[in-house]
Amino acid sequence: MDKITELAQLIEKHTGADGLFSTDIPRLNLARATAPTEPNHVVHEPAVCVIAQGRKRTMLGDEVYYYDKATYLTVSVDLPIVGHVIEASEDEPYLSLRLDLDPTMLSALLLEAPKESFSNQLPDRGMSLNPMGPDLLDNVVRLVRLLDTPKDISMLAPLTERELLYRLLTGEQSGRLRQIAQSESRLHQVNKAIGLIKRNFRKTLRIEHVASEANMSPSSFHQHFKAVTSMSPLQYQKQLRLQEARRLILSQSLDAATAGHAVGYDSPSQFSREYARLFGQPPLRDIARLKDMPDYLLEG
Structure with missing residues (x-):
């Protein structure tokens, strides 16, 4: 069995249903979907994301990123993104994992590892795609495999995660991840x-x-x-406001004007215009559509 097939089987085993699942390994989450999902607007926190089966499309501003089992995604700052699964079926569900990055562990590795291990190239974007190499894939598989032996997690998961972060720090993501831990x-x-x-x-x-x-x-x-x-900072703030307003309308049944005011809009008409521009429909129609969908289809 090749490693990517093993990873897919492990994720399938520890999910078994569609949705997003936390695990007994700190900061490790698994996802499964048997159909393409709706575009989901979220603020993505620093993490490494690996797909074992299926394909995903992620947008950052006007930039589009497509990734699958051949690549992995790294996010190094909190970013408002739009993500959705574009390839998934009952026979071949979308299966992926997300490991949230631990700045404390990154800082410790930076202090201990030889400086010549790290690239001096400093990236611009806070998000990027890179090829999934065999060593990194093996590391990811070993981390997820620990879910089969819960008694080993407390001792071995930190070591395996540390090795994984070291491989990232000494790979193409070196500059991006080093900047997370360096205050200057x-x-x-x-x-x-x-x-x-x-x-x-x-x-x-x-x-x-x-x-x-x-x-x-x-x-x-x-x-x-x-x-x-x-x-721009203003565009970033606008996305945060509109995402929060959408959450308030959906979860607390607020009307559009109240939700808009709660997130900082003085003009209901301006709020509705900007909401429709970001989400594709005015608030009432957008929320009605979301309420008719199974929860897992909203997972980005």
Whole structure:
């Protein structure tokens, strides 16, 4: 049996139904879908995502990323994305995993590993695709295989995860992942600004204040923020507002005007226009459509 087939069988074994599942291994989540899913708007936190079967389409701003079992996705900052499964069936379900990145473990590896192990190339985007090599795939399989022996997880999962992060740090993702752990890096500064915007997304965004918190000039901040996220700070804030409004309407049955006001919109008509532009339909029609769908079809 080849490794990718084993990985697919392990994910199938530990899901068994469609949806997104947490596991006994910290930060490891599994996903399964037997049909293509709806485009799902989420804020994707730093993670490594691996597909064992099927195919997925992810959009960051105007950029489109397609990935499958031949590639893996790395996200190094919180990014508003649109993701959906595009290849899945009853006979060959979509099967994938996501391992959330642990900055503390990354920092420890940076201190301990030889400096010549790391690439000096510094990336722009906070998200990228790379080929899935045999060593990394073997590492991922061994991590998921631990779900078969729960008694071993507490001892072996940290070691296996550490090895996996080391392979990422010494591979094509080296520059991107190093910046997560280095407080002086541009990506770390942008991530600090992202955190500030996320905590205060309902308020008027003052670029000068956010840039100052990130220890950058306004022009430098705008340039680096867009390089990492593919969108301006205002566009980023708008996506956060609209995603939260959609959640409020769907989960709390708020009307559009109330939800729009709750996330910082003073004009109901402006909120409806921007909502329709992002989600494809005005709030009432969009929410009615979502409520008619099984929950798993909404998983991005």
